[in-house]
Amino acid sequence: xxxxxxxxxxxxxxxxxxxxxxxxxxxxxxxxxxxxxxxxxxxxxxxxxxxxxxxxxxxxxxxxxxxxxxxxxxxxxxxxxxxxxxxxxxxxxxxxxxxxxxxxxxxxxxxxxxxxxxxxxxxxxxxxxxxxxxxxxxxxxxxxxxxxxxxxxxxxxxxxxxxxxxxxxxxxxxxxxxxxxxxxxxxxxxxxxxxxxxxxxxxxxxxxxxxxxxxxxxxxxxxxxxxxxxxxxxxxxxxxxxxxxxxxxxxxxxxxxxxxxxxxxxxxxxxxxxxxxxxxxxxxxxxxxxxxxxxxxxxxxxxxxxxxxxxxxxxxxxxxxxxxxxxxxxxxxxxxxxxxxxxxxxxxxxxxxxxxxxxxxxxxxxxxxxxxxxxxxxxxxxxxxxxxx
Numbered sequence: 001x002x003x004x005x006x007x008x009x010x011x012x013x014x015x016x017x018x019x020x021x022x023x024x025x026x027x028x029x030x031x032x033x034x035x036x037x038x039x040x041x042x043x044x045x046x047x048x049x050x051x052x053x054x055x056x057x058x059x060x061x062x063x064x065x066x067x068x069x070x071x072x073x074x075x076x077x078x079x080x081x082x083x084x085x086x087x088x089x090x091x092x093x094x095x096x097x098x099x100x101x102x103x104x105x106x107x108x109x110x111x112x113x114x115x116x117x118x119x120x121x122x123x124x125x126x127x128x129x130x131x132x133x134x135x136x137x138x139x140x141x142x143x144x145x146x147x148x149x150x151x152x153x154x155x156x157x158x159x160x161x162x163x164x165x166x167x168x169x170x171x172x173x174x175x176x177x178x179x180x181x182x183x184x185x186x187x188x189x190x191x192x193x194x195x196x197x198x199x200x201x202x203x204x205x206x207x208x209x210x211x212x213x214x215x216x217x218x219x220x221x222x223x224x225x226x227x228x229x230x231x232x233x234x235x236x237x238x239x240x241x242x243x244x245x246x247x248x249x250x251x252x253x254x255x256x257x258x259x260x261x262x263x264x265x266x267x268x269x270x271x272x273x274x275x276x277x278x279x280x281x282x283x284x285x286x287x288x289x290x291x292x293x294x295x296x297x298x299x300x301x302x303x304x305x306x307x308x309x310x311x312x313x314x315x316x317x318x319x320x321x322x323x324x325x326x327x328x329x330x331x332x333x334x335x336x337x338x339x340x341x342x343x344x345x346x347x348x349x350x351x352x353x354x355x356x357x358x359x360x361x362x363x364x365x366x367x368x369x370x371x372x373x374x375x376x377x378x379x380x381x382x383x384x385x386x387x388x389x
Contacts, residue, residue: 311377354378
């Protein structure tokens, strides 16, 4: 019975297999079935470990090759398929098993060990079929190589995302951790009144709660956008709280607040995310000014017939300004102005949280003082499409 057409179809199918398990299924079930062999074992070469791994049908990830364990060892092979020729190994095993190397451009990517029937003394394929199986093995090696590269790329991207998330947390934890350490140390000062001890302990608890919220917000950032925990408060109270918070978290800054927000306008915002956005901008300003300096915060309301009430915040420092070469991509992750210890995540997080509100964060042209100037335009009421709880 001619098996050539089936082998040619199978050679085409391995190139079209959607993933590594599909390739394994074709090589360890379909190919043996076509050749009338009892089965086959697919071994993949692990470049990092310099060892073979077994990929069985139905499994998504290969397992280490451990001789003596069920399903963990390959059958012995008496024959070798090399460049379309069937060779008998000098010290071949009993039976008719065949070793089929899977060679790609990068080198060896695996081995296919084809079993033979117990009563068969010859190889599990006819010699005229050897060139077709060699061609199939070459295509299988190419497919396996592509799928392994894809898996390695996914793993590296996953590790890069985890690294970015860890860096983001480390960046944003600095402020609250500094406050916690400072107040924890002052609790040991003798002579504190009971009321003062309670006040400082409450501030420590608040900072710990904020760290927990920041962790969840960072996870939201990693998921390409997050939900907002909006709560309603007066806009005048909101900007006053932002000023007080900057004074608390960044005591080395001389904060100049110019607030023109009358009472009576409700703001439905996620206060924690807005606070983080403003604090990140202010922290960047502090670092750019060498750890201390003057920061101007202006706040006013704009009211439009279509957009409704919007809060406009302008933060301007008196530092050296933003270098021209990074102004265009300043809000991209990991872009930094050369600050010692800077990660370049603060402004990326700030923009994400402002845009979560339907607002905008932009870098303004440098003023007469030459420092950096940022403007936040924030709708005070959620848009109709906002699905936040």
